[in-house]
Amino acid sequence: MSRAGLDKDPREVAAMFDGVARRYDLTNTVLSFGQDRRWREITRRALSPKHDERVLDLAAGSGVSTEEFARSGAWCVAADFSLGMLSVGRHRGVPMVAADALRLPFQDESFDAVTISFGLRNLVDTQAGLREMLRVVRPGGRLVVCEFSTPTWQPFRTIYLNYLMRALPPIARAVSSNPDAYVYLAESIRAWPDQRALAELIAESGWTDVAWRNLTSGVVAIHRAVKPS
Numbered sequence: 063m064s065r066a067g068l069d070k071d072p073r074e075v076a077a078m079f080d081g082v083a084r085r086y087d088l089t090n091t092v093l094s095f096g097q098d099r100r101w102r103e104i105t106r107r108a109l110s111p112k113h114d115e116r117v118l119d120l121a122a123g124s125g126v127s128t129e130e131f132a133r134s135g136a137w138c139v140a141a142d143f144s145l146g147m148l149s150v151g152r153h154r155g156v157p158m159v160a161a162d163a164l165r166l167p168f169q170d171e172s173f174d175a176v177t178i179s180f181g182l183r184n185l186v187d188t189q190a191g192l193r194e195m196l197r198v199v200r201p202g203g204r205l206v207v208c209e210f211s212t213p214t215w216q217p218f219r220t221i222y223l224n225y226l227m228r229a230l231p232p233i234a235r236a237v238s239s240n241p242d243a244y245v246y247l248a249e250s251i252r253a254w255p256d257q258r259a260l261a262e263l264i265a266e267s268g269w270t271d272v273a274w275r276n277l278t279s280g281v282v283a284i285h286r287a288v289k290p291s
């Protein structure tokens with residue numbers, strides 16, 4: 063199995079990430095021209111974890127974002143269903159849990175905040191994932207989603223979509239351990255709701271005070287929301 067389809071069969075998605083795990087972080091940095099580090103720092107600031115808080119980083123992959131969030135002193139746990147991705151990140155010193163985002167092995171209201179970076183797009187059911195995150199966060203707790211989105215300026219959007227469909231696959235072939243997975247990446251970004259549509263999905267899933275900000279002209283958007291008290 064080399065890549066998942068847009069139906070996002072969970073077994074195919076997990077196997078695909080197992081297949082890219084070894085060089086995943088390096089490939090991200092190359093394909094994003096080094097922007098990924100900045101996106102993660104800004105996500106941490108949006109999450110604003112306090113030192114006594116419990117934070118769930120969902121679909122955390124190798125835990126690269128979890129490590130960034132843990133710099134705040136908060137207790138941050140990485141959860142993912144790809145054992146390949148988790149084991150690549152085991153040197154990071156953050157707790158890691160093998161878990162399906164749609165059936166989390168945590169009690170209701172057990173976290174102060176939940177966050178998901180470049181993972182929500184991969185869930186087979188976006189709203190079921192958002193509702194499961196709502197379940198495990200305490201009332202008044204926060205959600206921060208960092209995800210690819212839609213560039214806001216039309217000329218740039220055209221260049222970016224060309225990059226995704228034409229330039230990204232050959233670059234991925236040079237650096238990734240499973241280049242076919244990056245065809246899925248390009249397709250899934252194109253099929254993903256834009257900023258406003260994602261905000262609506264988040265609100266429909268039970269979250270309030272939904273807001274977003276664009277990074278890199280909308281290549282990435284950070285959505286924030288709060289669980290009603």
Ligand SMILES: C[S@@+](CC[C@H](N)C(=O)[O-])C[C@H]1O[C@@H](n2cnc3c(N)ncnc32)[C@H](O)[C@@H]1O
Nearest residue numbers: 079121122123142143144162163179180181184
């Ligand atoms: C693009 S990677 C992002 C990893 C990491 N958050 C980052 O920012 O680098 C997407 C991750 O979502 C995970 N994932 C997808 N569906 C999942 C699910 N239902 N439950 C848990 N993890 C899932 C994959 O295994 C993969 O590690």
